[in-house]
């Protein structure tokens with residue numbers, strides 16, 4: 001038997017912080033915002049209640065770069081007693097923070113890292 005239920009669980013994009021002070025690690029522009037995707041039970045396009053709250057992540061409004069890690073982790077140096085990771089980590093030439101590989105811009109001071 002079928003019945004038609006005009007509603008269901010749908011994702012909702014929630015912007016939790018519209019502007020973050022850090023520049024984007026991919027394009028260097030200050031367009032980062034914090035978002036999360038909630039799952040909302042809706043009926044006739046009205047939200048009834050939030051079923052689950054998504055994990056916040058950061059997304060750049062300018063280049064669509066996204067990171068699930070908080071900015072504090074972007075430049076965190078590994079503890080000195082641990083062996084170095086095999087992947088090389090870049091250091092910002094200006095503020096000297098250790099950065100994750102693949103960053104084109106320092107997310108702390110906005111310096112271009114791409115040569």
Ligand SMILES: [Zn+2]
Pocket residue numbers: 024025026027028029031060061062063064065
């Ligand atoms: Zn960007």
Ligand SMILES: [Zn+2]
Pocket residue numbers: 092093094095096097106107108109110111
């Ligand atoms: Zn820097």
